[in-house]
Amino acid sequence: MRVLKIVPERCTGCLRCELACSYMQTGSFQPSRSVIRVSPFEGHTSYAPYTCTQCAEGWCMTACPVGAIVISPVGAKVVKDDQCVGCKLCTIACPYGTMFYSPETQKAFKCNLCSGDPACATACPTQAILYEETETADWLGSFAADRAERRFAVMAETSRGR
Amino acid sequence: MATRHVIVGGGTAGHNAINAIRQEEAGRAPSEIVLVSAERPYSRMVLPYYLGRSIAESHVYTATPARLAQLAVTTHLGRRAVGLEPSAGKLTLDDGTAVPFDDLLVATGSSPVRAPVPGVDGPGIHSFWTLAEARGVVAEVETGSHVVMVGAGFIAFTILNPILALGAHLTIVEIAPQILPRMIDRQGAELVEAWLRKHGVEIRTGATLAGIDQVGGKRRLRFTEGPDLDADTVIMATGIRTNLGWLDGSGIRVNRGVVVDDHLRSSVPTVYAAGDVAEGKDLVTGAADVHAIEPTAMEHGRIAGANMAGRSVAYRGSLLMNIVEVCHLDVASFGRWDDPKAEMVTTVRPDRPAYRKLLFHQDQLTGAMILGPSADIWTTNDVGMLKGLVQSGVRLGAWKERLRRNPFDVKAAYIASRTTGRLLPETVLGRPSVPPAVVPSQI
Numbered sequence: 001m002r003v004l005k006i007v008p009e010r011c012t013g014c015l016r017c018e019l020a021c022s023y024m025q026t027g028s029f030q031p032s033r034s035v036i037r038v039s040p041f042e043g044h045t046s047y048a049p050y051t052c053t054q055c056a057e058g059w060c061m062t063a064c065p066v067g068a069i070v071i072s073p074v075g076a077k078v079v080k081d082d083q084c085v086g087c088k089l090c091t092i093a094c095p096y097g098t099m100f101y102s103p104e105t106q107k108a109f110k111c112n113l114c115s116g117d118p119a120c121a122t123a124c125p126t127q128a129i130l131y132e133e134t135e136t137a138d139w140l141g142s143f144a145a146d147r148a149e150r151r152f153a154v155m156a157e158t159s160r161g162r
Numbered sequence: 163m164a165t166r167h168v169i170v171g172g173g174t175a176g177h178n179a180i181n182a183i184r185q186e187e188a189g190r191a192p193s194e195i196v197l198v199s200a201e202r203p204y205s206r207m208v209l210p211y212y213l214g215r216s217i218a219e220s221h222v223y224t225a226t227p228a229r230l231a232q233l234a235v236t237t238h239l240g241r242r243a244v245g246l247e248p249s250a251g252k253l254t255l256d257d258g259t260a261v262p263f264d265d266l267l268v269a270t271g272s273s274p275v276r277a278p279v280p281g282v283d284g285p286g287i288h289s290f291w292t293l294a295e296a297r298g299v300v301a302e303v304e305t306g307s308h309v310v311m312v313g314a315g316f317i318a319f320t321i322l323n324p325i326l327a328l329g330a331h332l333t334i335v336e337i338a339p340q341i342l343p344r345m346i347d348r349q350g351a352e353l354v355e356a357w358l359r360k361h362g363v364e365i366r367t368g369a370t371l372a373g374i375d376q377v378g379g380k381r382r383l384r385f386t387e388g389p390d391l392d393a394d395t396v397i398m399a400t401g402i403r404t405n406l407g408w409l410d411g412s413g414i415r416v417n418r419g420v421v422v423d424d425h426l427r428s429s430v431p432t433v434y435a436a437g438d439v440a441e442g443k444d445l446v447t448g449a450a451d452v453h454a455i456e457p458t459a460m461e462h463g464r465i466a467g468a469n470m471a472g473r474s475v476a477y478r479g480s481l482l483m484n485i486v487e488v489c490h491l492d493v494a495s496f497g498r499w500d501d502p503k504a505e506m507v508t509t510v511r512p513d514r515p516a517y518r519k520l521l522f523h524q525d526q527l528t529g530a531m532i533l534g535p536s537a538d539i540w541t542t543n544d545v546g547m548l549k550g551l552v553q554s555g556v557r558l559g560a561w562k563e564r565l566r567r568n569p570f571d572v573k574a575a576y577i578a579s580r581t582t583g584r585l586l587p588e589t590v591l592g593r594p595s596v597p598p599a600v601v602p603s604q605i
Contacts, residue, residue: 053586055585056589056594057588058597061595062460063456065224066208066224069597089456089457091542091545094546094549095553095585099543101536106216138580138583141577141583148574
C-alpha cells in the first residue's frame with residue numbers, strides 16, 4: 001500500500017504540513033488539531049514530522065470495544081465517528097502515541113491518509129513527506145539518534161570541562 | 163484439528179475468539195462454533211456512555227444475532243454453563259442441555275461483589291456491571307438526585323462523568339485511604355481528589371461501610387466511624403470476582419484464575435481460557451497474573467481463537483494498563499507502576515494539574531503513570547508513547563537520564579531510542595490484523 005514516507009533530512013520545520021492537515025481534518029488552520037506533528041531536534045537546528053505509520057497490528061483498531069476503527073479502501077486505520085463513544089482505549093493501546101482525542105466532539109481521531117490524497121504530502125514544499133508505495137518504517141529513529149548523540153557528546157565534554 | 167468449538171461467555175474475550183477463529187479459517191471449510199452466553203453479547207466498556215445517554219442501548223451490542231448468523235455461530239443465549247467434563251468433551255448447561263465439544267474456551271468473566279454488610283441488597287442499591295444493572299441505574303439517576311458510590315476503583319471512575327452529566331450530586335466513599343488504589347499512587351490520587359472536589363464531588367476515603375438502612379424512601383449508609391449518608395441511589399462498586407465456580411470438579415487447574423500457558427491453553431489441552439477468568443503471563447514481569455481489563459481480554463480472546471483454529475500462536479503476555487477521564491482530567495497507568503524495586507522518578511505540577519511517574523529497571527521503562535488535562539493534546543500523545551516504551555522494553559541508554567530529568571519530555575526519548583522500529587514488526591497474532599467487523603467471505 002501507499003504510506004507516508006518521511007525524509008527527515010529534507011524537513012525545514014515550516015509547519016505547512018500541520019496547517020494543511022488541520023485544515024483537511026477540521027476545516028481550520030490550527031496546528032494543535034493536526035495529526036502530523038513536527039518536532040525539533042538538536043537544539044532546534046533540525047526538524048521532522050511524526051505521524052501514524054498505519055502499522056500492521058493496528059493496536060487502536062483491535063482495542064476498540066465497539067469496532068469503530070476500520071481499514072479504509074486506501075489501507076488507513078480510520079475512526080468511524082458515528083461508532084466511536086470516546087472511551088479512549090485506543091489512546092492507551094496505540095504504542096506510537098499517534099491517537100488523538102477531541103474534548104469538543106468527545107471522539108478519538110487519527111491520520112486517515114486523507115482518503116488517499118494526504119494534504120501534508122501535497123503541502124510539503126521540500127518533499128520531506130512523500131506518499132509512496134513502500135513498506136512503512138521507522139523514518140525518524142536514526143535521524144533523531146544521530147542528532148542526539150552529537151548533542152550528548154558536546155554536553156558531556158562541557159560538563160567534564162567544568 | 164477441532165471441528166466443534168464451544169465458546170463459554172459472550173464478552174470481549176469470547177467475541178474476539180470467535181472472530182479470530184473465522185479469520186484463521188478463511189479459505190478453508192469452516193468449523194462449527196457454539197456460543198454459550200448468559201447475556202446477549204455487549205461491550206461492558208461502553209455502558210458508561212449508555213448511562214450518560216450519549217449512546218442508545220442498541221450501540222452496546224457487539225455480536226448481534228445478525229452478526230452471529232454471518233459468522234455461522236449457533237447460540238445458547240440466556241443459558242449458563244454449570245459443569246464441564248473435559249475427558250468426555252461435554253459441557254452441561256443450567257437447563258440440563260449437554261453440549262459436546264472438541265475444544266472449549268472458558269471466557270466467563272467476572273461478577274461484581276457487594277460489601278459484606280447488612281442491607282446491601284435492598285431497593286435503590288445497584289451494582290454497575292451488567293447491562294441489566296446499567297438499565298437499573300439509568301432508570302433511577304436524575305437531575306438533583308444524590309448518588310453515593312461505594313468504592314473508588316476503575317469501574318466506579320468510569321461512571322463519574324455520566325452521573326455528573328445527568329445533574330446528580332455525587333459522593334464517593336472508599337475503604338482505602340485513597341481513591342483508585344489499584345491504579346495510581348497516593349500523590350496522583352490526591353491530585354484527582356482535589357480536582358473532583360473542585361468539580362463538586364464529595365469524597366470520603368478511609369470510610370468503612372457498616373450497613374445500609376431504608377429510611378423514608380431513601381438509603382441511609384452507616385459507617386464504622388463518622389456521620390451517616392443519605393442517598394437516593396447507591397452504587398456498589400466494591401470489586402469483582404472471577405466466575406470460576408462452575409469449573410469445580412472439571413480437573414482444570416485453577417489458581418486465582420484458570421492457569422493458562424502461552425497459547426492460552428489450560429492444564430487440560432482441549433480447554434482454553436481467556437479474559438478476566440484467565441491467569442496468564444504479564445508482559446513486564448513474566449509472571450502469571452489475572453488482569454481483568456478489556457485489552458487483556460481482547461488479546462487473550464484473539465490468541466486463544468487462533469490456536470483453537472489450528473495455528474500455533476504464542477502470546478508475549480499482557481500489559482497492565484488503565485485510562486479514565488474524570489471531568490476532563492486524564493488519568494492513566496501502565497505496567498508495574500507500583501513496583502517498589504524499580505528506580506523511580508516523579509514530577510508534579512499541582513496547578514495544571516499534571517503528574518508523571520516513571521519506573522525503570524536498568525535503562526528500560528517498566529511502568530508509568532500519567533495525569534493531565536484532556537485538553538492537553540501532548541498528554542494524549544505521551545500516554546501512547548509511554549505505553550510504547552513499556553511494551554517494547556526498548557533500551558533507553560542516555561535517554562533514561564533525560565527522562566529522569568524531565569518526565570514531561572517523552573517524545574524525543576521515544577523517537578531517538580528507535581521505539582517505532584522496535585514496535586513495527588510486532589503483531590499479536592503474527593500477521594496483520596483484520597478489522598473485527600470483517601466477515602471472511604468464505605463463510
